[in-house]
Amino acid sequence: MRTLIRWAAQLYPQAWRERFAGEFDALLEDISPSFGDLCDVLRGVLRARLSPPVHPAQAVVASSSLILRGPVVVSLTAHAFLIVVVLTAAVHYATPILPPSYSAPLPPPAPEPPPLVTDARVFPNAWTLYSTLPLVPTEKDAPPMHVAEGVGINFIALPDIGTLYRWGNSEWRVWPGQALERFIVRRVLPEYPRDTATTGATSVFVEYLIRRDGTVKVLRSAGPTSFTKAARRAIEQWTYRPLEFEDRRCQVVSRVEVRFDGELVQNDVP
Amino acid sequence: MSDPTILILASLAEGDKHGYAIMEDILAFAGIRLGPGTLYGAIARMEERGWIRAVKSEARRQPYRITAEGSAELKRQLALFGQVVRTGNRRLKEA
Numbered sequence: 001m002r003t004l005i006r007w008a009a010q011l012y013p014q015a016w017r018e019r020f021a022g023e024f025d026a027l028l029e030d031i032s033p034s035f036g037d038l039c040d041v042l043r044g045v046l047r048a049r050l051s052p053p054v055h056p057a058q059a060v061v062a063s064s065s066l067i068l069r070g071p072v073v074v075s076l077t078a079h080a081f082l083i084v085v086v087l088t089a090a091v092h093y094a095t096p097i098l099p100p101s102y103s104a105p106l107p108p109p110a111p112e113p114p115p116l117v118t119d120a121r122v123f124p125n126a127w128t129l130y131s132t133l134p135l136v137p138t139e140k141d142a143p144p145m146h147v148a149e150g151v152g153i154n155f156i157a158l159p160d161i162g163t164l165y166r167w168g169n170s171e172w173r174v175w176p177g178q179a180l181e182r183f184i185v186r187r188v189l190p191e192y193p194r195d196t197a198t199t200g201a202t203s204v205f206v207e208y209l210i211r212r213d214g215t216v217k218v219l220r221s222a223g224p225t226s227f228t229k230a231a232r233r234a235i236e237q238w239t240y241r242p243l244e245f246e247d248r249r250c251q252v253v254s255r256v257e258v259r260f261d262g263e264l265v266q267n268d269v270p
Numbered sequence: 271m272s273d274p275t276i277l278i279l280a281s282l283a284e285g286d287k288h289g290y291a292i293m294e295d296i297l298a299f300a301g302i303r304l305g306p307g308t309l310y311g312a313i314a315r316m317e318e319r320g321w322i323r324a325v326k327s328e329a330r331r332q333p334y335r336i337t338a339e340g341s342a343e344l345k346r347q348l349a350l351f352g353q354v355v356r357t358g359n360r361r362l363k364e365a
Contacts, residue, residue, distance in 0.1 A: 020313075037305050168303045
């Protein structure tokens with residue numbers, strides 16, 4: 001589909017291609033284009049070919065070629081559209097759509113116990129408390145373990161690696177958090193929000209997207225506002241190595257529970 | 271609210287973004303996914319009108335920045351929407 005859209009983008013006027021072709025191509029690398037996107041690009045081609053420019057000075061130059069080229073462009077685009085429809089139907093007929101394969105291997109076990117990155121008192125029995133990475137403090141001069149006090153991260157059970165996840169027109173892959181551990185490059189732990197009067201344990205749930213370049217964007221979160229803000233701020237600083245599923249770089253969705261225990265924090269802060 | 275112009279201006283009001291970041295941001299705050307043709311059609315026209323401008327970048331992904339004219343246009347459109355929302359709400363209560 002990406003190739004078809006690139007081909008359709010060749011129908012844009014030359015001036016448009018000279019100005020936008022590079023970044024448009026980069027955008028296509030970032031998204032998972034659908035048939036709807038192809039139609040959208042073809043509509044964009046038509047608009048670019050037929051709409052008059054905003055500035056009158058440019059209109060003078062453009063109008064003469066518009067009259068001559070308009071019908072030709074419409075005809076070419078209509079033919080291109082028909083060819084695309086026929087090709088897409090033929091491809092789907094020849095290769096029926098199968099459910100995605102869930103056979104991606106799980107990461108191998110860590111060779112030795114990795115360092116503790118969250119406060120073990122928060123989630124006493126979860127093996128997901130541990131990471132192969134050193135802790136990155138959120139405050140410059142804070143001791144490394146300070147931000148972990150009273151804060152724990154638990155990876156939520158999710159479907160198998162690679163399960164399709166749809167949001168609007170986007171299609172992403174699900175990847176359980178513990179399996180993502182071997183891809184993580186940078187982790188920042190949430191800091192306990194000092195401006196809250198809440199005591200005891202508070203959990204927030206965060207769903208996040210790992211983009212193709214490994215950076216993270218939080219999609220949604222649930223929980224008290226000051227705690228979700230702290231969790232979102234930290235998680236959006238996480239970085240992963242680019243992820244691949246079935247030999248293709250993909251965008252991945254995962255979920256974590258971040259638990260803040262106010263009593264543990266208050267006991268340790270002077 | 272599906273006008274790509276106001277959505278893109280609202281997205282860039284937060285800071286400079288490239289095409290993909292604009293798409294993702296709009297999906298997050300408005301639940302609308304702009305297609306690549308719609309996005310770059312709007313970007314081309316908005317740049318021509320002087321509402322946004324490309325920021326110098328070495329990367330293939332070209333970031334854009336909202337201009338003073340763009341901010342004024344966004345304010346104008348938001349004021350219009352605000353008026354429509356207030357009128358609609360008032361009439362719903364009256365009905």
